[in-house]
Amino acid sequence: MHRFAISLTLLLIICLLCSGSAIGQERHYELSGTVTSQSGETLPGAYILINPGNRTISADDRGRFSVSLPAGEYTLQYQYLGMEQGVQQVDLRRNMNLRLQMKVKATGLRQVEIIARPSTDVNSTNMGSTYMDVKLLTKMPALLGEVDVIRSVSSLPGVVNAGEGTGGFYVRGGSADQNLVLLDDVPVFNSAHLFGFFSVYNPDILKSYTLHRSGISAKYGGRISSILDVKLEEGNTERMRFKAGISPVSAKFSMEGPVTQKLSIVIAGRAAYPTYLLKMFNSDNIKNSSADFYDVNVKAKYRVNENNSLTLSTYYSADNFKFPYDTTYNWTNALGSLKWDHQFNSNLSSTVTLAKSVYDNNVEGIAIGEEFNLNSGIDFEQAKVDFWYTGVNNNTMEFGGGVSNYTIEPGKLEPYGTSSLNPRILQRDNGVEYHAYVNDEIRLSPKLSVSLGVRYSNFSKIGPTDVYLYENGRPRSETSITDTLVYEDGKKVQTYQGFEPRAAIKYSLNEHSSIKASYSRSRQYIQLVSNTAAITPVDVWKLSNRYLRPQVADQWSVGYFRVEQDNSYEFSWEVYYKLLHNQLDYKDGAVLVLNPALEADLLHGDGVAYGSEWMVKKNKGRLNGWLSLTYSRALRKIAGDTPQETINNGDWYPADYDRPLNLNLFANYQLWPKWTFSSNFTYTSGRPMASSDSWYRYYGHIFANYTGRNQARMPDYHRLDVALNYDFNQGKKVEYTGSISVYNLYSRRNAYSAFFRHYYGSPVQGYKLAVIGVPIPSVNLNVKF
Template identity: 60%
Template sequence: MPLKTIKALILFLLIAQQVMAQQAADIKYKLTGTVKSAWGDRLQGVFLVFTPGASGVLTDKQGNFSLQLKEGTYEVTCQYIGMKPLKETIVVDANKQIDLMLLPHNFSLKEVEITTRPVTDVNSTRMGSSFVDQKLLTRMPKLLGEADVIRAVSALPGVVNAGEGTSGFMVRGGSADQNLVLMDDAPLFNANHLFGFYSVYNPDILKSFVLHRNAISARYGGRVSSILDVSLRDGNSEEMKYEIGVSPITAKFSMDGPIFKKATVLAAVRGAYPSYILKLFPNRNIKNSSGYFYDANLKFKYQVDEKNSLSFSGYYSADGFKFPYDTTYHWTNTLGTLKWSHLFSNTFTGTATLVKSNYKNEVEGIATGEEFKLNSGVDLTQVKLDFGYFGKENHQVDFGGEASLYKIKPGDLVPYGTSSLNRRTLNEEEGYEFIGFINDDFKVNDRLSLSLGLRYSHYAKVGPSETFLYAEGQPRSEQTITDTLFYGSGKTVQSYQGLEPRASIKYSLTANTSLKAGYSRTRQYIQVISNTASITPVDIWKLSNRYIKPQVADQFSLGYFHTHYENRYEFSWEVYYKKLYNQIDYKDGATILLNPALEAELLFGDGYAYGSEWMLTKSLGRLTGWISLTYSRSYRKIAGTTPEESINDGLSYPSNYDKPINLNIFADYHIWPKWKVTGNFTYTTGRPITAADSWYLYQDQRFANYVGRNQQRMPDYHRLDVALNREIIKRGKVEYSGGISVYNLYGRKNAYSTLYQHYYGSPPSAYKLAVIGAPIPSLNFNVKF
């Protein structure tokens, strides 16, 4: 064989060997797995990084992940709030499945990690979301010894509360009813105890909560402002544990653990006895009031086999409150969530969920000659199917649907005793909502990631029902009713539908810095009709109908995210603009309660909100915490065809929730082993009010003359809370913890409302009502065994 031919053959063989080696190196294998806690909980939102290559992936709601890697040896790093970072070495030489377990932090160490958002924010497309785990929540200063989710939410960027001692919170210029509040996937229609001093969430059994303000996945919907997703922990799988807790007005007991092989249970009860504490408040009405509440949770989980699990989460609460002399209030919440999760394959999961949420309210008048009972409520039945697919490289696809049935009892007034009132009953309302969604989180390259989603909703209000027709060209009122349309049971009264596109993008400037942008459209078919800023037991839930169109919001946002020095510091800056359609306001002097022609008292228009949110977080070291600053504005515009149907002459005016400056500072300092001191300072601009500047007489009656809607403001709000916490002490199998808190340390008399008093010969004088105008100290103590 000629020498040239031999050389050519050798060269060909070398090239072929290199090509085959390169092809072998390009072969990718599928790695799937599950991340759990030491108690067996599947952990959502765990961020895993595989090196070399810095490939990253997030676990889904079932704690599963999937990605494709080239053959080789990798080091995987897991990060999750409240858990020790995990590093393991994995050899990838075939398709395989792994299980990872994260252990809790050892809180005896001086460095304790806390944060309000996962460190994964820099690496994922998520923005406008804040995460708080149960351990951080219980260390925050408490009112009357009880940690509270809603109060903690109010310390996050873009969130303001409705006032002292209220449960309502407003997000990015929206109203309180524009927030979907969940407990283990079940919606709540009244999430407060004692008119808002506490929320319905028992802090001892919480796992975590996430507030989504923007760039919400298409799997969420139903409200136009935010989603508060609160999860309760599962029972531990090791041994039965019991916990007892006491505070100045509450006593609690909980237990969790295995009940038989593959099954765990979590049960908790809580009761309150606040009457003696209410007598310490300076306000006379509160001092002479009395109240109570109790609630109970039950959570059961059964691991049928490796691919199937069943879980049930149930909740019941009852509240009673009596104002002196005339009125008592009673309300109950009943929730149930039955869930079946199935693993079709390592890359395909599914969950079927049945949800029931029932809220009942009773207002009782006890004044002589005016005795009555007024009953109302909301009942929701919901079926949901959720699927997750991870079979395509760099993609995480969620899709599914849901069907909901709403039944609303708007009001039934039943007089009794010596009452001169007549019985009055409003017709019940019924409506259906059908949802379909798909959402794809995918990684384009090491720098660019996208999340694209589409949600479709169809809503129908059905009979039996009656709808009033009004004279054209005239303001709606009872006097302009011209006819009534009657609809039989199941007949469609009005229907609406629409698409809700969602999109967000992340571009990494460096490994620790990213830019994000997002857009979302949301729709809401159920709303509260109320002239108060917060959610109260007397509010009227109303379905969309011929005159009340669905609320719609378009939100655009842009953000900058940065972590520094091993995630010790995090900084985020987000700006947003939100356009709101079909917003509801009220005519001057509107009659809302038991009004069969309620739409005649309502006015409709649009709104817009914009703002900028800054947040700096320190997550490691003896001193941890955050500083959150928000500048935001919120406006409404009601411009009808007549002056009676317009507000502020058709010009824009501040909404009830417009608080331009919102500053929150939270600090957690490890002063001694096992002892930590925490503090929380809050400052907000006073909310808008409609104030009187003069008085006039009409037929010997004195009336206030009010200037334009929401043109004045309440005094600015600020408050400092502090707490000294003793972390867990172990004595064998018994664990002790407790703390001392002072709410409103320097006794600020923040105004809840402004009232006016007229004195002859002088202009009207304003004075403020302060619900809590003094420091409120408290103790809390927990024993676990």
């Protein structure tokens, strides 16, 4: 850490000395502003071309931009997907703050060119962040007729889907719980509907979403792999608009528009009803199963005046899934945020946010003699304030802080009926986290910019709780407990804290390309305790405590980025290396559900992840899309004090999410003015697994013998999806769109899990379980008026 700080200080001194004369040659002024639609909604990611100089900059997630330029006359050309290009002349003789408004594009029949905005900003220090066009999302092939944010994110470099029927994803060698998934700045603890076939995000009201993998601003924290920041529309101020859609298994409706001159509202709802399809199968187990979900979004924005606005965003969802003879699953998400945005002046603005996220899960056993209810969940509350300052000294600064409160219900078992089970209630898990941060992006010269930031976090595990003490020299287990410490309500049990430095540097090779490098440290005080590779409804979240230390990651990245002059093509190549500390794994035969001494079955160790990511993207023309390729490794090392607390003899082994090769190809082609064809192909290496190479007999029973942790791999995963999209009435007051898509076109039976059986007189045989092994066609129709 000290070596990094010294090296960075020397680098900045050299940069300042080298660039000082260049800065002082001519007078520079700050040109800043906000890009909005005519209805007043900000357009995050809009890009502005500045001439002379042929310089391109992108608006941030609040639609704001800022650039330092020499005095003179400039022409600004600003673009956004689905909007008409705007042009404005500027005579820059002083610091200026602009408001650039854009009109919705009316697409005529002769228009066959598709234009998407670049996802790479070569002029900023941002790296490892990908902005996704929501309009392009609607063209991607859909599963069961519904386009999906999580599935589209999995097509980006360094990202791998956890598998069909799951809602998680892996980023740069991290587990699914190491991704902070946000909905209007509120954490989502289970982002899946129907075990991952749908996500919690309604595509009809999405405004933008960005995945941050490296070079992450200090304002983000709490997870060590990535940040998925999803924003919803705020509601237009012109007129009420409606959207509706239907597919064979789902229906949705949304409305947005003004209630008064100052108040706008967005209301959206979805429901899925696949149960009738399950009854078409021959298997009694499937035929007698049932599944459904619904979700509702309500968002209102009140514009008090030009400098103040209040925004309320809420979300609620409920899922139900039933196996016919033994188990029913139910889970709900309830999220809400209240924001106060204040503009002090053209340079300084702030946002005060109150947020709450409640995830509740219930598993019910319905088999005769085994009836029970098992409840678990998490209640998250947060209050924070964020400031943005655009200065005259060529810098953009972010700073702020906040407090978060966690209350976790790890498990409550209540038998009923004829059940012989004993009731059990685990103690609640309580914790408080404080954070403060500052992040400053400084433009040292026309070619050189740096971003420096630091985040401080402090976490305390608090009572009431009992803490077990274990005998020294023996593996932790229920039999080695020697004493119990009792902590009263509000009493601090354990405290962890530390600084999280962030730094990035950008050097422009020319107007179209640059080299960037970054370093970041991040901490995570909440972990998902699960024996599966992805997030499922029966998993339990656990806070750091006396034995469960926070996860820490240090990441270094360097990359080359290029965007062509007309933004038609872009290319990126990024290399990263991560050191991970206090990584979680489990003892053989660990009991994770309703275990009061859970820490006895958990192991800690170190990890390393490294890789190289390439992406080529075409943004203009009848054909657009991207090709992404990743080669990466994710390894773990668990070397405890005893053999029972050691995995694979203390040697390095592949993590559950180690998928070395990851290839994604997405293409969207405009066949005719109203017709587009899209396809998505994905290929990844098989997931590591424990493999059996022999068998043994025990009391007349035959068991498979496993030689080590993750020493084998499942078959490689690959899949092709296609879609044909049709726009019935482009540019009319009432617009109809429809699509026909096929998921898993060539019937690939990708393995979700594997198991082994032995039959006497023959070697151990491996078998795979495929969730989806046939093509799944779907059709959907949407109307907007």
